[in-house]
Amino acid sequence: MADNIIGIDIGGTNLRGALVDSEGNILKRAKISSEADQGIDKLIENLTSFIADISKGEKVANIGIGIPGIIDSKTGIITQAPNIMNVDNYPLRSVLNEKLGSDLNLVIENDANSAAVGEWWMGAAKDVNSMIMVTLGTGVGGGIVLDGKLWTGADGMAGEIGHITIYPEGALCNCGNYGCLESYASATAIRRMVHEGLEDKHLNTVLRETTENTHIEDIPRIVMEAATSGDKFSLSIWKEVGTALGIGIADLVNLLNIEMVVIGGGVSNAWDLFINTTIGEAKKRAFRAPMQRAKIKKGLLKDDAGILGSVYLALHNNS
Numbered sequence: 629m630a631d632n633i634i635g636i637d638i639g640g641t642n643l644r645g646a647l648v649d650s651e652g653n654i655l656k657r658a659k660i661s662s663e664a665d666q667g668i669d670k671l672i673e674n675l676t677s678f679i680a681d682i683s684k685g686e687k688v689a690n691i692g693i694g695i696p697g698i699i700d701s702k703t704g705i706i707t708q709a710p711n712i713m714n715v716d717n718y719p720l721r722s723v724l725n726e727k728l729g730s731d732l733n734l735v736i737e738n739d740a741n742s743a744a745v746g747e748w749w750m751g752a753a754k755d756v757n758s759m760i761m762v763t764l765g766t767g768v769g770g771g772i773v774l775d776g777k778l779w780t781g782a783d784g785m786a787g788e789i790g791h792i793t794i795y796p797e798g799a800l801c802n803c804g805n806y807g808c809l810e811s812y813a814s815a816t817a818i819r820r821m822v823h824e825g826l827e828d829k830h831l832n833t834v835l836r837e838t839t840e841n842t843h844i845e846d847i848p849r850i851v852m853e854a855a856t857s858g859d860k861f862s863l864s865i866w867k868e869v870g871t872a873l874g875i876g877i878a879d880l881v882n883l884l885n886i887e888m889v890v891i892g893g894g895v896s897n898a899w900d901l902f903i904n905t906t907i908g909e910a911k912k913r914a915f916r917a918p919m920q921r922a923k924i925k926k927g928l929l930k931d932d933a934g935i936l937g938s939v940y941l942a943l944h945n946n947s
């Protein structure tokens with residue numbers, strides 16, 4: 629029987645991981661604080677003890693790690709990961725191999741790419757060969773699976789769907805560009821829309837009382853609840869999210885003729901408030917045949933998508 633594999637999702641706040649068998653069954657889960665804000669050395673210290681903890685009593689030869697940022701997955705170097713640590717060109721794989729043993733197979737991938745593979749292997753896109761996953765979180769991540777293989781591009785950096793331009797004159801994105809999908813369909817974008825709307829003192833909305841000092845991760849839920857209770861301003865925000873996402877999906881469908889688009893991430897919990905707008909907009913813009921072909925589905929695995937995707941990638945790494 630094949631050995632079990634560890635999958636890990638590194639986040640700004642938490643390290644989440646699981647021991648998984650080669651069939652994708654989760655045997656054991658763990659979560660600790662990543663303390664990434666205390667610097668890379670602290671994060672590495674936490675990561676190595678976390679791995680030791682999960683693998684206790686097990687022979688683990690393969691570990692997959694997902695991380696938010698630009699990763700050169702072929703070399704295991706973090707090119708840029710501004711949301712979790714301020715180090716550029718950090719050789720994560722060789723540092724971990726030094727600490728944990730050089731014979732350990734470590735695969736490091738962008739977290740949204742891992743999530744796409746996870747949904748393709750064990751989740752919503754289990755039965756298709758080609759799919760795209762769009763993760764609507766604090767930012768917008770993306771991953772592309774073509775003919776059963778993650779498309780990582782020439783330098784391992786493909787799939788940045790969050791940064792395709794939707795509106796050339798649109799809102800400024802964290803990447804420096806204007807009008808990216810991320811500036812219209814992420815929690816950050818929703819927060820911006822709320823703040824801009826509230827500048828109009830005559831605007832009548834329940835959000836005026838509820839969004840002061842709210843943590844960014846809670847904002848989509850608050851705007852979702854307000855919209856569900858009929859707040860017109862909140863409904864207009866979800867329309868804007870849905871429209872931008874539909875424009876983006878039309879481009880992806882026309883470009884790649886994929887079988888499925890999976891939408892996940894915290895913002896996707898508001899599914900019923902934006903999905904009809906998204907599908908309507910995508911249908912208006914994409915060619916009829918590939919659009920009919922492409923199923924639009926909600927992710928099934930939530931936080932496990934990234935962990936399972938990392939496990940799959942560690943198992944199938946031949947580099």
Ligand SMILES: [Zn+2]
Nearest residue numbers: 791801803808
């Ligand atoms: Zn951008």
